[in-house]
Amino acid sequence: MKKIIDFKVFLNGIWKENPILFIMLGLCPVLAVSGSVKDALGMGIAVIFVLTGSNMVISLIRKIVPSYVRIPVFIVVIATFVTITDYFLAAYSPQIHKNLGVYLPLIVVNCIILGRAEGFASKNNIFNSILDGLGMGIGFTLIIFVISSIREILGNGTFMGKILFTNFNPFLIMIMPPGAFLVIGILIALKQKIEKGKKIC
Amino acid sequence: MKKKDIVMGIVVLTFISGLSGYLLAQVYNNTKPKIEEAKKQEEEKLNKEIFPEGVKFEEKEMNKIKYLSVLNENNEEIGKIFEVKTLGYGGYIYLKVGIDKEDKIKKIKVKQHNETPGLGSKITQDNFLNQFIGKTKDEIYLKKDKIDGKIDAITGATISSRSIVEGVRKLLEKIREGEK
Numbered sequence: 001m002k003k004i005i006d007f008k009v010f011l012n013g014i015w016k017e018n019p020i021l022f023i024m025l026g027l028c029p030v031l032a033v034s035g036s037v038k039d040a041l042g043m044g045i046a047v048i049f050v051l052t053g054s055n056m057v058i059s060l061i062r063k064i065v066p067s068y069v070r071i072p073v074f075i076v077v078i079a080t081f082v083t084i085t086d087y088f089l090a091a092y093s094p095q096i097h098k099n100l101g102v103y104l105p106l107i108v109v110n111c112i113i114l115g116r117a118e119g120f121a122s123k124n125n126i127f128n129s130i131l132d133g134l135g136m137g138i139g140f141t142l143i144i145f146v147i148s149s150i151r152e153i154l155g156n157g158t159f160m161g162k163i164l165f166t167n168f169n170p171f172l173i174m175i176m177p178p179g180a181f182l183v184i185g186i187l188i189a190l191k192q193k194i195e196k197g198k199k200i201c
Numbered sequence: 202m203k204k205k206d207i208v209m210g211i212v213v214l215t216f217i218s219g220l221s222g223y224l225l226a227q228v229y230n231n232t233k234p235k236i237e238e239a240k241k242q243e244e245e246k247l248n249k250e251i252f253p254e255g256v257k258f259e260e261k262e263m264n265k266i267k268y269l270s271v272l273n274e275n276n277e278e279i280g281k282i283f284e285v286k287t288l289g290y291g292g293y294i295y296l297k298v299g300i301d302k303e304d305k306i307k308k309i310k311v312k313q314h315n316e317t318p319g320l321g322s323k324i325t326q327d328n329f330l331n332q333f334i335g336k337t338k339d340e341i342y343l344k345k346d347k348i349d350g351k352i353d354a355i356t357g358a359t360i361s362s363r364s365i366v367e368g369v370r371k372l373l374e375k376i377r378e379g380e381k
Contacts, residue, residue, distance in 0.1 A: 035317075061217070068202065069210040073217050080221040084228050091235035094243060101315060172357050175320060 005127045013135025019112045020143040020184065021191045026112035029103050030144055031180040037160050040148035042096035044141025046085050046104060048134065051113055053081045055121040055133035062122045074117045075108070082107045112140065147183045155179055251299035251308045252280055264379035271299075280307055283376075287368030290360040291315040294324070298369055304376065306333045306341075309369065314361075321361035329355055329362070338373040341366055 019025055026047075033039045057077050065073050086104050089097040097104065107113065116136055121129040152158055155174030157165050173179050248258050248269065255271040262268070269282040285296040292315040299307035311325045323329060332352050333341065342350030343359075343366055354362035 061213070064209070065213050066206045066210045068206070069214050073214055076214075076217050076221050080224060083225055087228050087232040087236070091232040091239060094236075094239040098313070172320070176317070 004125060005131070007131065009124075009128050010131040010135040013132060013137075014139040014142065018139040018143060018191070019136050020140060020147075021188050023112065023115065024188075025115050026110040026140070027184070029106065029110060030147065030184065031177050032103050033100060034144055034148040034151055034180055034183075035155070035175050036099075037145065037148045037152050039096070039099045040144045041141070042089070042093070042100055043103065044137070044144050046082075046089070046100070046107060047110070047113070047140050048137030049085055050078065050081045050107055051116060051137040051140075052130055052133035054078045054113060054117055055129040056126060057081075058117045058121040059124060059126045059129035065122075070118075070122065071114075074114060074122075078113050078117065079108045112136065143187065146187065147180065150183050151175060151179050247297050247310045247312060248282060251282055251297060251310055255279065258282070266375060266379065278302075283372055284312070285368045285372050287364045287371075289314060289316055289324075289364040290321050290358070291317060294361070294364060294368070296365065296368060298372055300373075300376070304337070304373070306336050306369070309333050309365075311365075316358065316361045320355070321358040323355045323358060324361050324365055329353075333369060338370060338377065341370045341373070 013019065017023060020027065020030055029043055029047075033043045054074070054077050058074055061073070061077075082105060085107070086097075089100070089104065116132060120132045124132070149159065151174045152160075153164065154171050155176075157163060157168040157170050171179070174183075245258075248255065248271075252271045254273055256274050257272040257276075258269045259272065260267065261270045266283065268284075270278055271280045271282060273279050280299055280301045283298045283300065285298055287294050287296065294314040294316070295312040297310045297312050299309070301307045309330045311330070314322070314324065316322050316324060336351055339349060340351040343352050343354050343363055344350045345354065345359075346363070352362070352366055
């Protein structure tokens with residue numbers, strides 16, 4: 001029997017089962033918006049909000065939703081949260097809204113959100129589901145922050161839009177999609193190395 | 202599947218969809234004025250950046266081309282602002298082109314674009330756009346496309362650079378044709 005509030009669930013999403021480095025879901029927005037740190041943070045915060053909100057609602061209604069309509073119901077709930085985020089960003093932070101562009105509405109089909117709804121929130125109580133949403137969201141944001149920092153510094157010579165070096169010839173490839181694949185690959189390898197230690201070299 | 206399950210499914214899905222619709226309508230109504238205000242401010246900010254001395258911006262039309270007529274405090278026209286839509290690398294690029302009384306470029310601003318972040322997105326930076334200032338129609342070519350060209354393309358973003366050059370030049374040609 002699981003505990004009602006289990007903080008391990010929270011930490012799980014941040015490191016052990018990190019959505020980008022372990023579950024490897026929702027990589028398309030990671031590739032798309034990790035070219036600049038500001039956009040990546042905006043995306044991360046939007047994902048935290050949508051993930052936590054949808055996990056909470058789905059966990060609340062999990063007992064009354066018959067299993068054969070669960071996917072449409074989940075999608076409706078997720079789409080509602082995404083659209084709310086979309087309106088709020090457009091109203092209060094038009095610059096980030098402009099930069100995220102089409103990737104913001106596309107959070108609806110981000111697999112990590114439906115994945116957590118189906119895999120966690122539909123089987124667990126509301127507190128743990130909220131914790132899971134927060135943990136997964138923060139894990140997603142942290143990693144996308146690291147990826148975008150590496151890409152922006154190496155690929156553009158800037159950090160949060162500030163110029164770091166003079167006379168710097170950037171690696172153009174880092175700012176393009178292949179750069180994101182390289183960075184994600186290296187980070188996954190690092191995570192494996194840290195966890196498994198000497199067993200793999 | 203039991204009969205009860207089928208009814209339950211219909212009820213739940215309808216209820217959730219209705220509730221979501223209601224919620225979204227509320228959020229939409231509450232944020233709509235804010236969103237429109239933000240858009241308007243953005244627009245005004247761009248106009249002011251192009252013509253800092255402009256006081257009034259009036260919508261006008263000339264030979265089916267819409268533009269903003271810029272007036273100074275004495276109500277004299279000091280220039281025009283045109284909107285240009287040109288096909289870039291990742292979709293349309295929307296430009297605002299300020300033109301002074303001698304039909305030379307005053308300033309260009311990118312209103313909206315979808316170019317690759319870090320590469321094509323550099324079209325919004327001043328060191329690219331300021332190259333256009335004071336240029337006439339025949340000088341607006343990329344240096345690598347034509348010997349007389351006076352515009353340097355952005356490294357790694359030739360298509361985006363070229364599309365802006367083309368868009369601006371076509372606008373100037375259209376204005377000239379209209380005047381004849």
